[in-house]
Amino acid sequence: MHALNSLSNALLSMLTRKPCTGYELTKLLQLFWQAQHSQIYPLLGKLEQGGLVTFELICQTGKPDKKVYSITDAGTAKLQQWIREQPPMEYQERDEFLIKVYAIGVMEPETARRLFLERRDALLARLTRLEAQIKLMDEEEGIPVTDLASRQFGRYLLYQRKVRIIKEEMEWVDWSLPLFKSSVTID
């Protein structure tokens, strides 16, 4: 079987923690690789055909039946192999806001400043949501342990990173804002 794409690896990564349905994976993956269920369901099928995951059909009453997927030994081996590989120095970082920032000179100062204020609000909202999400996940899966030996360690590192990313951008916005103000007061 040829190399897996990022989403496949993300699915395997998530399944190292515990078996999940496609529905759950769609939601859990929001944390580090969001994808729609329309992409996830067919991929799970392919991974299953490739022997990297298996599923158990759980019949339910009142709710639709579901397929609970687990990672196989072959899947774990494949994932480990991919983790070891060095990525080809990719760097996406596609943030629409940066497009706006680059062209900020075409906007009126007051509009520009408002844009940054709105961004700050959005970041704060995102941080709040993330922290709520983390709290929820901690309740469901137990507070991640800071010990490398634990299977929870990766989640702990990820949380730290996600929170830091948002806080760093907030600091940048706060650093930028005075530059707008001073220019506006000259007017």
Place this chain on the structure above:
Amino acid sequence: MHALNSLSNALLSMLTRKPCTGYELTKLLQLFWQAQHSQIYPLLGKLEQGGLVTFELICQTGKPDKKVYSITDAGTAKLQQWIREQPPMEYQERDEFLIKVYAIGVMEPETARRLFLERRDALLARLTRLEAQIKLMDEEEGIPVTDLASRQFGRYLLYQRKVRIIKEEMEWVDWSLPLFKSSVTID
């Protein structure tokens, strides 16, 4: 004409600074919205048909002829309008490294630690490259001014952000590494 996609807006954003060829745009856009020339050339054609940019054909000897694109008033207006719009709370943040981090528990401690050390090296290399790129751009287009009134202001803010993003991740890696070490020494 219906709403433009992100890449179209990125092209317009870049053209607010100065007229460019598709070839130049491909390189300049690396800074905040990388795309291949195979995507950029056709899009420039569409923007031209839509009246948002115009081009002047420059015939050269020794080098291939080129099309120098400029943003039109209609293009600037369209860009301003898009900048004002509030984005639908998107948040991509698709970083393959985070997939690896999440599943770090399946790796041997020593492999895990090496992964982070390699990441630190890669980040340092990226920072070095970015700073060289910034220096080069500053030489070509003049050091960006910290004054909002200047057309260079957006570039200044962007540079700050890009450098900060990398430094923040380096700090996170450095914060994480001791957690690996302590676990390894117990062994």
Place this chain on the structure above:
DNA sequence: AATAGCATGTAAAGTGTTACATGATTTC
């Protein structure tokens, strides 16, 4: 009565990457 959650799937459209194609000049 309407919305949200559970749960899976397919089809179509849009976006992005890799490969194919050309050809002169300059640098190593």
Place this chain on the structure above:
DNA sequence: GAAATCATGTAACACTTTACATGCTATT
């Protein structure tokens, strides 16, 4: 002599998003 730079373009493939499709239960 090989590789890189300049400069544009198309075709094929891979990935992502949006829309279509179904249907029961619990909440507002």
